[in-house]
Amino acid sequence: MRTEGEIATNTDPTGPWSLVVPLKPLARAKSRLGRAVGGALRPRLALAFAQDTVSAALACPAVRDVVVVTDDPVAGAALAALGARTVADTPAAGLDAAMEHGARAVRARRGGAAVAVLNADLPALRPDELARVLEFSAAFPRAFVPDAQGIGTTFLSATPGAELRPAFGGASRARHLASGAVEVSLPDIASVRGDVDTGVDLRAALVLGVGRFTAALTAPVAPVVDR
Template sequence: MTQDTVRPDGTLPPPAPTGGWSLVLPLKPLGLAKSRLARFAGPHRADLALSFALDTVTAALACPGVSRVLVVTGDPLAGERLAALGAVVVADEPGGGLNAALTHGAAYARRAWPDAPLAALSADLPALRPAELARVLAAVPTGGPGNRAFLADAPGLGTTLLACAPGARLAPAFGEGSRARHAAGGAYEITLPDVPSVRRDVDTGEDFVQALALGVGPYTAAAAAALV
């Protein structure tokens, strides 16, 4: 147990699980996804959004301890491509928004794999490294149904991962300012150093440049080449 996993009250969480994680990723219809990249990517915006998800899912499935990745989406093309990688595609419920989609996917995972620890993960982590994700998941406590933990994004205002113990309620509160909301809701913050690929989600052109500097996966690298 390291200092990085100390709770805000100074106590240490119980040991984390060694395997069996269910990860839930939300993905908007590609025509609506990543609207803030429109000026940067132009007609390639939907392609970028799909490539981000493909690289995120590929890395997540390669992560030690992850047993399954569920993608909540209503986009047929994205669903087909992600299912081909090995993801479990869960049909989104129209009009619910990001947190409703995550709650829907979490409920699906709980019904199918009730004893598995559960995490919500951003689908726009094109530089994601399996080993870094494994370190983050290993810092999540599993000692009781009230244990939840989150990882802040690179700017420190949002959240890229929210996780909980088997049987716990995920209670996602993603969106602008989610770091503060998750902390206020009782989740403790994982402050591991050297996991930049798990923190670097992409909403803007500047974010994308930073992800490229970290080293993106093959799908995003191919999509980026089309921008030149």
């Protein structure tokens, strides 16, 4: 678990980046993880992952605000309590559409915003690693971070004037490269790459050190091998 000193409140209201975090209804989120932790714990972990992700993002000095795109009232209330703004999702349209919807909501209020989308399942996210990713990304119209397996994507950014053009799901790293987005090649950003879909992923996140919400649920639980 991270120590309290590793997360400080973001007191700079002029941070340039707005982050969009899409989140499925908890009843459907993290379905693959259920094979490792069980059906009762799965939705609670999905919310804890999102809470730790949003908490770390809001603690990053380069982040101005966080917009969560969700239709889940429980998750929306919990994340709003942390300081995020929530906007309603359009579930039938899919993940990419939710990300675009969130980006439009940001730019409707602040037309010149630099926007990044971030997966909601990064329970080990470190504010300092996110800050380094955002600093790197500011030099390019679009940039992305591949997941720990080097197949998917956990982060995609668009600087002012650039369209987000998300292509998440499956082999999204290749699609984002083909679209012209620059891959963030920084060392030591494992917490930004560490999304959790399976029990193996959860064990890896626990090794990195998860935030307080995930730690509270996983302390008494040892994830079993994925079945």
